[in-house]
Amino acid sequence: MTWTIPNTLTLLRLLAAPGVAVMFLYFNRPWADWLALALFIGAAATDWFDGYLARLWKQESRFGAMLDPIADKAMVLIALLVITGLSGMNPWILLPATLIFFRETFVSGLREFLGATAGTLKVTKLAKWKTTAQMVAIGILFLGTGLDFLERGRGPTVGGLARLSDGPAGWATFVGIVLLWIAAGLTLVTGWEYFRKSLPHLKDPK
Secondary structure (H helix, E strand, O other): OOOOHHHHHHHHHHHHHHHHHHHHHHOOOOHHHHHHHHHHHHHHHHHHHHHHHHHHOOOOOHHHHHHHHHHHHHHHHHHHHHHHHHOOOOHHHHHHHHHHHHHHHHHHHHHHHHHHHHHHOOOOHHHHHHHHHHHHHHHHHHHHHHHHHHHHOOOOOOOOOOOHHHOHHHHHHHHHHHHHHHHHHHHHHHHHHHHHHHHHHOOOOO
């Protein structure tokens, strides 16, 4: 494997994924929120740059193709764990997060089962939009939790989040939740597409 700039950016994105959670172990809020947001945005930006640079410089590789979706999933799932905790297990966050976790686990297991034929489950444009929607939603939700803590001096209570009447924090939280539900919908649609494409490979031999 050649350590090209695109591959390095992808690896850095993978390493940044657990860093989002680590921010809350070593920093007090709202600094942890801002640092997690900055790290998440920086890592999300590499999701576009690594692919663009790989195509531009003709440095596409099997290693990059393998690592890129893993880094994306790690970023999204770890960040969702943190957001769910910060939201006090609010059902408006918990339910779409659960749907996203379910789909990602299902598709990953499906790819593993298909083995050599997993190439039939190529990433579609809709799946890329799904990932984008997830990342934007998570970024805005981090902004909302940070503003909420900054304005009220505490995190949301169990089942509660900043409301529209709470000003910028409420609006950021509302927009983030709406985008998260949209992302969850796209997640289920793309998951069904992958399952449908895999059906011919799941039939028992006669």
